[in-house]
Amino acid sequence: xxxxxxxxxxxxxxxxxxxxxxxxxxxxxxxxxxxxxxxxxxxxxxxxxxxxxxxxxxxxxxxxxxxxxxxxxxxxxxxxxxxxxxxxxxxxxxxxxxxxxxxxxxxxxxxxxxxxxxxxxxxxxxxxxxxxxxxxxxxxxxxxxxxxxxxxxxxxxxxxxxxxxxxxxxxxxxxxxxxxxxxxxxxxxxxxxxxxxxxxxxxxxxxxxxxxxxxxxxxxxxxxxxxxxxxxxxxxxxxxxxxxxxxxxxxxxxxxxxxxxxxxxxxxxxxxxxxxxxxxxxxxxxxxxxxxxxxxxxxxxxxxxxxxxxxxxxxxxxxxxxxxxxxxxxxxxxxxxxxxxxxxxxxxxxxxxxxxxxxxxxxxxxxxxxxxxxxxxxxxxxxxxxxxxxxxxxxxxxxxxxxxxxxxxxxxxxxxxxxxx
DNA sequence: TCTGGGGTCCTTTTCCTT
DNA sequence: TCTGAAGGAAAAGGACCC
Numbered sequence: 093x094x095x096x097x098x099x100x101x102x103x104x105x106x107x108x109x110x111x112x113x114x115x116x117x118x119x120x121x122x123x124x125x126x127x128x129x130x131x132x133x134x135x136x137x138x139x140x141x142x143x144x145x146x147x148x149x150x151x152x153x154x155x156x157x158x159x160x161x162x163x164x165x166x167x168x169x170x171x172x173x174x175x176x177x178x179x180x181x182x183x184x185x186x187x188x189x190x191x192x193x194x195x196x197x198x199x200x201x202x203x204x205x206x207x208x209x210x211x212x213x214x215x216x217x218x219x220x221x222x223x224x225x226x227x228x229x230x231x232x233x234x235x236x237x238x239x240x241x242x243x244x245x246x247x248x249x250x251x252x253x254x255x256x257x258x259x260x261x262x263x264x265x266x267x268x269x270x271x272x273x274x275x276x277x278x279x280x281x282x283x284x285x286x287x288x289x290x291x292x293x294x295x296x297x298x299x300x301x302x303x304x305x306x307x308x309x310x311x312x313x314x315x316x317x318x319x320x321x322x323x324x325x326x327x328x329x330x331x332x333x334x335x336x337x338x339x340x341x342x343x344x345x346x347x348x349x350x351x352x353x354x355x356x357x358x359x360x361x362x363x364x365x366x367x368x369x370x371x372x373x374x375x376x377x378x379x380x381x382x383x384x385x386x387x388x389x390x391x392x393x394x395x396x397x398x399x400x401x402x403x404x405x406x407x408x409x410x411x412x413x414x415x416x417x418x419x420x421x422x423x424x425x426x427x428x429x430x431x432x433x434x435x436x437x438x439x440x441x442x443x444x445x446x447x448x449x450x451x452x453x454x455x456x457x458x459x460x461x462x463x464x465x466x467x468x469x470x471x472x473x474x475x476x477x478x479x480x481x482x483x484x485x486x487x488x489x490x491x492x493x494x495x496x497x498x499x500x501x502x503x504x505x506x507x508x509x510x511x512x513x
Numbered sequence: 514t515c516t517g518g519g520g521t522c523c524t525t526t527t528c529c530t531t
Numbered sequence: 532t533c534t535g536a537a538g539g540a541a542a543a544g545g546a547c548c549c
Binding site: 134135170171172174188189190192193194195196197233349351352374375376377378379380381382430468470 | 514515516517518519520521522523524
C-alpha cells in the first residue's frame, strides 16, 4: 500500500494515542478513595467480591472504605496482573506479572478484578470522541488507536500538537481519563513518540529527530521487536536502534531473514508507509481457559469434557452475536510443561453451530497425544465469513486431508473428553 | 515467584495433485 | 507402476501485540 494520491503536498501527520493506565484508571473512577494506594488489577473477570458488594450495598461504591477491599495476599489462583497503579509499581509490581509473585512484593496491595464490560464502554466512548474530530482512525486494541491528522482541519498546526491537545481535552472532559499522544510522519514513529511524555503528554517527532530521539532508544522500543528478537540483537552487540541503523541491510537480512531483516533496517531508519486502516474484518475468533489446577484427559475426563463443551458454546455464541460463520475449526492445548500444541481442520461448509463445532473440535483433539496433564484448553474458528456471503478463497474440492479417525493413532478411547453419558 | 486471554501475521512443514 | 520435481493449500508452530 502506498499513499493515496493526496491533492496537496501536505506532510503526513500520523498520531498514536494511548490511554494512560487504562484499566486502573477506569477502576479508580468508580473507587476514587483508592487513589494513591497500591492497586493491582487482574485475577479474573468477576465483579468485585460479592461479600463486599453485599455488605456495602447501601452506599455508593465511592464510600466503601479502602480497608474493606480484598488484598493481594489473600488471593489464591493462577492469574496475572493486567495492570498496576503507580504506587503498586513502586513495589516492583508490573503488568503481566503472576499474582502470586506480585503478592510477595506487595501483599497489602488491593486487588480488583477486571470489569471488562466497563472498560469496553469507556473504550467505545473515547474512540467515538476521536472519530467525531478526526474520522480516519484505526483501532489498535482496547486502549490504543492511530489517527491520520494529515487532512483534518488544524491537523498540521504546530506539527499536530494543536489537534492532539484538542483530542486530549475532549476525552478528559467526557470521561475524566487522560491519554498520551505522539505525532510523527508514520505509525512506527508515532507509536514510539506517544511514550515520550507519559502520562497525559504530547510528543511531536519529525525526521530531524531520528538521530537525537530515536536512535539512542533500546531496540525493544520498536513495536515489532519482542523478547526473542531483542535477545538475538543483543547477541550481535546491537543494543540501540541506532546500532541497528548502522548495520548494512544485507547483514540484517543474512541474520534475520529476507523479510524481518529488511523490516528491521527500515524500522531503524524510521521508515514506514503503512496506511491508517479504518476498518478490518476478523480473521479468527477463539475462546480459551486456564484451569485452576492441571487436568488429565483420562482422570479428569468429565471435568474436561464440560469445559470443552462450554468453550464451544461460548465460541458459537460469539460467532452468532457478531454475525460470522467459519470453516476452520481448531483446538489449542497447553500442557503442564507449558508446551503448546494446536490442531485444526477445515470443513467443507462454514458453520457457527455449537454442536458441529464441538464435534469437529473433538476430532482435532483426538489427534493429540494426551498423556501429559493439561493446563489450558482453547477452541478456535478461522476462515471466517458472513453467513450467505461465501468467503472468496477458491473452493477446491474440500476433501479432508486425513480423517481424524485415521489419525487417532494414539490409542485414545473414542469419546475421550466426551461428557459423561 | 512460575507465567491470562484474545488476537494478527509470518515461516516452516506436511500433504496432495499434476 | 514407480520416482521425482514443483507448486499450492492446509496445518502447525512461533513471535508478537494489547
